[in-house]
Amino acid sequence: MTKNFFTALAMTTAIAFTSVPAVAQETDLGTVVATVNGEEITLGHMLVLSAQLPQEYNQLPDDVLFDAVLDQLVRQAAIAQGLEGGLSTASELALENQRRTFMATETLNARVDAEITEEKIQAAYDADYASAEPEPQFNASHILVPTEEEALEVKALLDGGADFAETAKEKSTGPSGPSGGELGWFGKGMMVEPFEAAVLEMAAGDVSGPVQTQFGWHIIKVNETGTVPIPPLEQVRSEIEERLNQAFVESLIAEYSEAAEIVKPETAIDPAVIRDMELLEN
Structure with missing residues (x-):
């Protein structure tokens, strides 16, 4: 504007x-x-x-x-x-609302600026990232087929020495089939539960038996395992600041609301009046 x-x-x-x-x-x-x-x-x-x-x-x-x-x-x-x-009555009221909003925002901003210090950002980073337990990640491939019988046949071919990638290109019905079934790297929570549960029990180089999900039957190969790299502070700074800001603002809203003397009329007001915009024209 x-x-x-x-x-x-x-x-x-x-x-x-x-x-x-x-x-x-x-x-x-x-x-x-x-x-x-x-x-x-x-x-x-x-x-x-x-x-x-x-x-x-x-x-x-x-x-x-x-x-x-x-x-x-x-x-x-x-x-x-x-x-x-x-100005019309409606415009005067709008200005009052805008001033109230502006004053509330300025109050919160001043408190937040004083509260969210570099030390608190660093402490939050240490707690959430630097000191956190490393999260596992996996590089896997799979072959997807419609039935358990077909999955058993694929597993038999692999046990007999067939190349996994070539078998995936020939047999898999999933979108990764043409690329040899490669799924790339993924972490916990990124795959459907039965698939993830199977992968968590596997080591690099393992090939699973048939695993059923809503997509069909999978034969899974874990190519590599590792841990999710811990991001440097600067990479997640804005995320941390936003989270700290949000939490502190919510506490401030509660603080000011609880400290204020708020009086509402004892006589009930019909809630439907909130839609009566004709009042603004009077």
Whole structure:
């Protein structure tokens, strides 16, 4: 929304306004950079808007960016002053809701920024990854056939010295058949339960007997076994931060809600009124 409005206003014709003289001066957030019909626009307004712009605007020269941001604020002010009769009741209520949401978000953000420290991120990483029990992973191939009888026949061929990959290409009805039945690497929870249970009991080089799943009958060969590599902290940092943030925010919501004095009317209100949008038109 900001980008579209910014672009649209940049294309409109200039509106006359009174600006401060083009002489370098000491500035702060309250420095007035323009007035529109007596309404002051400050450097603080400009900085807040500039911080919200898409990243590509940072590539503009300072003077171009300064003028563009100021022009947008000036035009916004001019347009806003043109509203006849003031805001509707619904719009005033919407502004109150937006302010409440903004204040709540700022409160939570300030608490989260102070709470989620590098030490806590590292501790969470150590607990969840560095100190965790290594998870096994497997590299396997399989031959899928419709019936147990066909699976027994395949197993007999393999026991007799037939090549697994060539047999898979010839006999398997699964999508991996043309590639010799190769399934690649997978960890726990990635295969259906009967298949996984069989693999967990096997060592590298083992070939299973018939294993039934909802897909049919499998003959499985475990090619290699290993453990899932532990990811470095930077790879999972955002995931950890998100989890810590979410948990802390939930605790803050409970904390503020429990501490607040909340009073609701004793007289019951018909819940159906939540859909009565005609009230907003009054």
